[in-house]
Amino acid sequence: MSTDLRFDQIRLPPECEKLRVELRAFIAEEVAAGTFAPDRPGHGDTHNPAFSKRVGAKGWIGVTWPKQYGGHERSFLERYVVTEEFRVVNAPVRLHFVADRQSGPILLKYAPEHIKQDILPRICRGELCFVIGMSEPGSGSDLFAVKTKATKVEGGWRINGTKIWTSNAHIADYMLALFRTAPATKENRRHGLTQFLVDMKSPGIAVNPIYQMTGQHDFNEVVFDDAFVPDDHVLGEIDGAWKQATSELAYERSGPERFLETFYVLAELVRALGPDPDLRSAEGLGRLVAQLHTLRRMSISVAGMLQAGKEPVVEASIVKDVGTLWEQKLPERVRDLSAFLEQQESNRVTLDEQIAFATKVAPKLTIQGGTTEILRGIIARGLGLR
Amino acid sequence: MVTESDPIVAETAARIFADLADPQTINRAGDERWKEPLWRALSEAGLTLAWVPENLGGAGASLNDGFAILAAAGRFAAPVPLAETLLAGWLLARAGLAAPAGAMTVAPVRPRDRILLNPDGSLNGRVSGIPFAKDSKHIAVVATDDSGTSIALVKTGDCRVSDGDNLAGDAANTVIFERAKPIASARAPAGFDPSALLLMGAAVRSVQIAGALETILSLSVRYANERVAFERPIGKFQAIQQNLARLAGEAAAALAAAGSAADTIAQAIAFDDTVLLEAASAKIRAGEAATEGAGIAHQVHGAIGFTKEHVLHRFTLRLLSWRDDFGHESYWAATLGELIARRGANNFWPLLASR
Numbered sequence: 073m074s075t076d077l078r079f080d081q082i083r084l085p086p087e088c089e090k091l092r093v094e095l096r097a098f099i100a101e102e103v104a105a106g107t108f109a110p111d112r113p114g115h116g117d118t119h120n121p122a123f124s125k126r127v128g129a130k131g132w133i134g135v136t137w138p139k140q141y142g143g144h145e146r147s148f149l150e151r152y153v154v155t156e157e158f159r160v161v162n163a164p165v166r167l168h169f170v171a172d173r174q175s176g177p178i179l180l181k182y183a184p185e186h187i188k189q190d191i192l193p194r195i196c197r198g199e200l201c202f203v204i205g206m207s208e209p210g211s212g213s214d215l216f217a218v219k220t221k222a223t224k225v226e227g228g229w230r231i232n233g234t235k236i237w238t239s240n241a242h243i244a245d246y247m248l249a250l251f252r253t254a255p256a257t258k259e260n261r262r263h264g265l266t267q268f269l270v271d272m273k274s275p276g277i278a279v280n281p282i283y284q285m286t287g288q289h290d291f292n293e294v295v296f297d298d299a300f301v302p303d304d305h306v307l308g309e310i311d312g313a314w315k316q317a318t319s320e321l322a323y324e325r326s327g328p329e330r331f332l333e334t335f336y337v338l339a340e341l342v343r344a345l346g347p348d349p350d351l352r353s354a355e356g357l358g359r360l361v362a363q364l365h366t367l368r369r370m371s372i373s374v375a376g377m378l379q380a381g382k383e384p385v386v387e388a389s390i391v392k393d394v395g396t397l398w399e400q401k402l403p404e405r406v407r408d409l410s411a412f413l414e415q416q417e418s419n420r421v422t423l424d425e426q427i428a429f430a431t432k433v434a435p436k437l438t439i440q441g442g443t444t445e446i447l448r449g450i451i452a453r454g455l456g457l458r
Numbered sequence: 459m460v461t462e463s464d465p466i467v468a469e470t471a472a473r474i475f476a477d478l479a480d481p482q483t484i485n486r487a488g489d490e491r492w493k494e495p496l497w498r499a500l501s502e503a504g505l506t507l508a509w510v511p512e513n514l515g516g517a518g519a520s521l522n523d524g525f526a527i528l529a530a531a532g533r534f535a536a537p538v539p540l541a542e543t544l545l546a547g548w549l550l551a552r553a554g555l556a557a558p559a560g561a562m563t564v565a566p567v568r569p570r571d572r573i574l575l576n577p578d579g580s581l582n583g584r585v586s587g588i589p590f591a592k593d594s595k596h597i598a599v600v601a602t603d604d605s606g607t608s609i610a611l612v613k614t615g616d617c618r619v620s621d622g623d624n625l626a627g628d629a630a631n632t633v634i635f636e637r638a639k640p641i642a643s644a645r646a647p648a649g650f651d652p653s654a655l656l657l658m659g660a661a662v663r664s665v666q667i668a669g670a671l672e673t674i675l676s677l678s679v680r681y682a683n684e685r686v687a688f689e690r691p692i693g694k695f696q697a698i699q700q701n702l703a704r705l706a707g708e709a710a711a712a713l714a715a716a717g718s719a720a721d722t723i724a725q726a727i728a729f730d731d732t733v734l735l736e737a738a739s740a741k742i743r744a745g746e747a748a749t750e751g752a753g754i755a756h757q758v759h760g761a762i763g764f765t766k767e768h769v770l771h772r773f774t775l776r777l778l779s780w781r782d783d784f785g786h787e788s789y790w791a792a793t794l795g796e797l798i799a800r801r802g803a804n805n806f807w808p809l810l811a812s813r
Contacts, residue, residue: 075676077706079714081721084813092811160807343803351792354799358791361798362715362742365735365810370714387710394707448703449696455679455706457693 075455077387079369082376087146088153095157098130103161110161111422113336114286114429119166119201119243127158127165128198133172137180142193148379152372156328160335166240171195174324175202175248182307182316183269191246191269205235205249205270205294212237213446215250216262216314220296222251228302229253229268231276234295239440241279241292244272254311262314267307274299286432324441326374326388331367331395333437334430337406338364340423344413356409360402367395386454393447400437403430463522467508471530474499479536481769497538497561506540509548510557516547521724524548525665529716532669535776537628539563539590541662546598549655553609553644563594563614565633566652567659567783573635575601575608579643581635589783591619591631599640600652607651610643624782626775654729657737659784661723664716664740667748667780670773671709674755677770678702681759698758705754708747715740722813732812734797738790745787748777 103110107123127133135151137143155173158165176195179188194200211217220233231251241247247270254264270277276299282291308316338360345353371391377384407427413420438444452458478496500506508524510516519527524544531540539561546562566573566585573583581601591597591614599610618634646654679702682693692698719740726733752774756763763770781787798806 075672075679075706077672077675077710077713079710079717081717083721083725156811339803339806342798342806345799347800347802349795349799354795355788355792356795357798358738358793358795359742359746359787361735361794361810362739362791363746365739366711366715366718366743368810369718370710373714373717386706390703390707390710393703394711445696445700448700451703451706452693452699455675455702457679457682457699457702 077390078377078382078384079373079387080377080380080382082149082372084149084153084372085147088149091150092153092157094130095132095154098126099157099161099163102126102163108162108164111336111340111419111426113162113426114288118164118290119240120164121167121198123164124167124198126198127168128196133168133198134176134192134196135172137176137192137196141180141188142196144196148375149372152328152375156332156368159329159332160339162336167201167243168195168198169329170204170240171200171202171246173327174204175246177323178248178267178307178316179269182267184304187269187304200245201240201243203238203240203244203247203272205238205247207235207237209234209236213443216256216265218250218252218265220249220251222253222266222268222301224253225300228300228305231268231270231296231299231301234293236291236293237282238279238292238294239290241272241294242281242289246270247272247294248307250313264311265313266310267313267316268301269305269307270299270301271305274301276300285435286429322374322378322383322385322388325392325447326371326378326384328368328371330392330441331364331371331399334399334402334433335364337403337423337426337430340419340426341406341409343419344410344423350412353409353412356405360405363398367391367398371395386451389447389450389454392442393444393451396437397444400434403427403434407431463520463526465526467505467519467523468526468530470503471500471505471527472533474503474505475530475534475536479534479538481534481772484536485767485769485772493538496536500538500540501559506543506561507547507557509544510551514551514554514556516551516557522720525661525720525724528662528665529669532666533673535626535666535670535673535773537626537776539594541666542590542594545655545659545662546596548658549598549600549609550611550642552650552654553646555609555611555642555644558596558611560595561590561593562596562598563588563590564598564600564655564659565591566600566655569656569785569789572652573599573601575603575610575643576637577603578637580637580639581610581612582637583635584632585635586632587624587782588631588633589624590629591617591633592621592629596641597633599635600646600655601643602652607646608643609646609650610640612638612640624776624779626772626779628776628779630779649728656784657729657733658723660737660741660790661716661719663780663783664712664737664744665720667744667777668709668712668716670777670780671705671712671744671747671751674751674770674773674777675702675705675709677773678705678755678758681763685760692758701754701758705751705758708751708754712744712747712751715743718813731797731801731809735794735809736813738785738794741785741790742787742794745781748781752777 134143222229504517507516508519512518542563571585620632624630719736722736
């Protein structure tokens with residue numbers, strides 16, 4: 073517990089820049105072929121099986137994982153470059169992104185060998201979609217209130233209960249889920265939860281869509297009615313999942329996806345302002361650029377420290393806290409800065425559409441993956457306040 | 459040139475400040491007698507001329523070492539012209555000029571101020587907000603004429619120096635050059651113009667701001683854990699915790715941005731678009747963090763933080779003052795925004811992702 077914050081200076085090594093060139097060439101080809109349009113974030117599929125397979129074939133999924141499981145044994149900084157280059161162009165990475173970011177690393181750490189051999193290479197080929205089974209109707213920020221029950225039976229576990237807000241469950245192959253295997257104890261309310269790998273094609277699992285205020289369908293309710301999960305699908309310690317969560321969270325919280333989700337409105341604003349903006353627009357743009365640049369340097373620093381084997385848990389939480397607030401406010405700032413633009417600007421319609429879409433997306437940005445309030449509690453604990 | 463920083467240099471600086479510039483002791487002192495031993499120790503350790511090569515009379519430390527010294531100085535917010543003397547030595551060395559002993563400052567420090575080099579080699583101009591001019595024996599100056607940029611060393615006594623101070627009460631003077639004769643001058647190297655001093659100064663102030671923010675974070679957390687209200691330490695209240703987490707976020711942003719700018723400048727071969735992105739971003743973001751962070755620290759401390767007796771103001775008022783030196787956040791924001799607009803949308807992300 074300390075107020076010492078650390079942001080090592082990370083200079084991206086030459087292999088990152090080489091990789092970036094390859095990524096941009098690949099993206100240019102995909103855009104030219106009509107796979108997706110960087111300036112149309114609200115259109116088209118955010119998950120695209122054929123695209124994910126092409127990304128996998130390039131070696132850009134499981135970038136850091138061991139080669140024996142289909143990975144590429146490259147650095148976290150190279151993975152960082154892959155993530156940011158896809159994110160700034162709104163590439164449809166949804167299908168493989170969660171598996172690549174967090175499910176795969178958890179399986180690497182806790183799954184039995186034969187499961188790793190089976191599943192990880194398929195993730196790397198871009199064939200599998202993973203979802204996160206944490207939230208429940210009665211358990212959101214308060215994760216330890218999870219009620220969905222796993223009951224021990226011959227050869228495995230019977231699952232009963234409901235997960236909610238499960239992004240991509242309707243297209244998912246697997247869920248990494250948190251189920252209750254024992255009641256919490258008086259001494260430790262975090263006790264009694266176990267992490268499971270769930271095959272979403274198993275009988276007894278129903279996925280019901282929940283439509284969002286953006287008009288998109290991403291969320292789902294997932295109902296387990298006596299679904300069976302075999303013993304070898306238990307990940308880590310029974311009743312002790314709470315011990316497993318912390319270090320992975322640093323990766324999940326600090327990546328470029330935590331501040332680039334609405335980036336397109338800023339790029340489009342630059343296009344709309346043209347080469348010679350008025351003073352007000354220039355100043356407004358400059359501040360946003362400075363804030364974004366700072367977030368990126370913070371985030372790269374955390375990636376570099378993770379690569380070096382450090383555990384910048386507080387710094388990672390700060391990146392998400394500051395980053396998600398920034399990407400949430402960005403559409404409003406761009407709306408203000410574009411208020412005096414001529415209506416006949418060639419990209420005015422595109423910009424207005426983008427602002428409208430980003431404005432509707434904005435409220436979720438400080439909720440998904442841990443709310444601002446929860447993150448700040450974690451930061452406060454790290455500072456020695458709790 | 460060595461680009462990595464040597465931890466011993468930063469540790470030496472931190473130890474000297476801890477021994478001779480303890481904020482509580484200075485705050486209680488009724489006079490300025492503490493200044494002389496502090497300056498002597500800094501000077502004897504070679505820290506004041508860290509950025510001056512050995513052949514020009516300095517310690518020949520790396521740029522990163524100098525920035526590490528300034529981070530330590532920022533954490534103590536010591537009101538001596540260390541940053542200014544480092545900058546002056548660095549500036550003089552650009553033109554191969556030797557650095558004199560003693561405290562120095564630099565000019566100009568505001569974007570629209572200009573000093574003109576007359577045909578007879580003397581200087582004319584009026585520059586404002588020069589930090590510690592009253593306390594410095596010499597001023598290192600960037601001057602321009604029709605044929606380009608020159609760097610000159612001027613005795614402060616050969617200029618007119620007005621009274622004035624910044625928010626924290628440190629000297630910040632208007633300096634008037636009226637056919638002032640430099641004691642040394644030379645042409646600046648190719649590619650060096652008045653904006654280079656502003657960029658370097660912006661990085662320097664950002665590093666100091668980040669250091670002072672680290673201190674007010676630690677002061678505020680300690681206070682919140684000690685101060686009891688409603689029968690518990692106020693740090694147990696979620697409202698206070700959320701504010702302190704925000705303060706940590708601001709300190710983190712300033713640290714990362716300032717560190718990145720310093721590291722970029724330490725490696726740069728020219729003051730190009732990348733340096734402008736880095737130094738401008740650092741000054742903008744550190745300035746914003748100073749505003750937000752100082753406000754939160756005061757809110758957490760309540761009335762005691764508003765007293766002269768408490769050390770908090772030593773940090774918050776300098777944080778707020780430093781925002782004004784070497785370009786206000788708005789100046790750099792406009793400059794950076796113009797750069798991005800000029801480069802166009804297609805070159806926007808490639809510039810951001812260039813490092």
